[in-house]
Amino acid sequence: MASHGSSVVSSSAVENSLSSLKNCQAYIDTGMDITTVVALDLVQNGCDPTDVDNLESVMLEYAALNRDLNQYISAVEETVRKVKRDPPDEVPDLKSLVDTTYAAKQRKNSDESLKKNDKFLQFKEQLRDLRKQMGVPQDSRDQAxxxxxxxxxxxxxxxxxxxxxxxxxxxxxxxxxxxxxxxxxxxxxxxxxxxxxxxxxxxxxxxxxxxxxxxxxxxxxxxxxxxxxxxxxxxxxxx
Structure with missing residues (x-):
């Protein structure tokens, strides 16, 4: 009984830490929103297209952080549910279990999937729309x-x-x-x-x-x- 009680406490502690991880998601979202605004400002002011391309790279980095964070949160939640559903005889090494589940998720990742991030897609769409409205060529950004x-x-x-x-x-x-x-x-x-x-x-x-x-x-x-x-x-x- 004592070992099971300890297991519950450990699971509860992990669950409480999820709120902190989810707060990080909000920071990433804010960073992506700010990057989008800056990119639109650059296009609007006729700045060097290279600067906008650099911000696109920043958006992909944010998308990678968001994906990794979501996968880690998912790994934690899955591990906690499994431990609660089938309590082991001894106190489990939750970190090891979470790391194993997280690693399995990471192996399925690809760079191409980052471009499907909702905020990255919105970033591309807003830039495309603004360039279109301003008469900036989409394929070639040379002066029209x-x-x-x-x-x-x-x-x-x-x-x-x-x-x-x-x-x-x-x-x-x-x-x-x-x-x-x-x-x-x-x-x-x-x-x-x-x-x-x-x-x-x-x-x-x-x-x-x-x-x-x-x-x-x-x-x-x-x-x-x-x-x-x-x-x-x-x-x-x-x-």
Whole structure:
């Protein structure tokens, strides 16, 4: 009985340590968010693309830390559950058991899997969207020709217009279901009004098939908002 009691205490101590590990996850998330903001600032200010590439490497390092931390937490949780389910006759070496489980998880890792990290994917998507809105070529980041720049500006101005208000957006949000963007206040009011009428809210973009929108489908379109800000500054400079 005494040995089993000690085992329970040891398991409890390990479980308590999980909260500290999970706090580290929040720090990693914050680091990735800050790195994304800095990268967007660099693109917006026309900095050397190499600097942005370096931040992409930083994001992959964060993704690796996040993956390793998640796997270690998972190894700890699995070990504790196993010990509780089948209590051994002697006090187990929990660290050794956790290390064995963790090592098994690590052997399945690949560098390619890091690029599937949610925040890394968001990082790439926001950079791609911002470059597109600013008329920066996606495949080659060399300076675009004057004709290409004119076309990009014309397309961007069209993209800046809310399909509801027909005015340039200030706080754009994107519909995760179809990718269309709207002014936040306008689309939220439209959805609320339709729901109060017991009706589905259709995407107001002409030709869109999404017929049942909810506010949960909306996410801030950071890249578009930055592109709008750049366009405004450029317009003020030319005046």
């Amino acid at each position: 020709s004057d004709d290409d720049e004119d076309i990009a500006v014309t397309q961007s101005i069209a993209n800046f217009t809310c399909p509801i208000t027909q005015m340039e957006m200030v706080n754009p949000v994107k519909n995760k279901e179809c990718g269309h963007t709207y002014e936040k206040e306008a689309i939220e009011k439209m959805i609320q009004r339709r729901h109060q009428q017991k009706k589905n809210a259709r995407c107001p973009k002409i030709g869109c098939d999404v017929s049942d929108m909810n506010e949960s489908h909306l996410v801030p379109d950071t890249a578009l908002r930055r592109a709008i800000e750049v366009h405004k500054k450029q317009s003020q400079t030319k005046q």
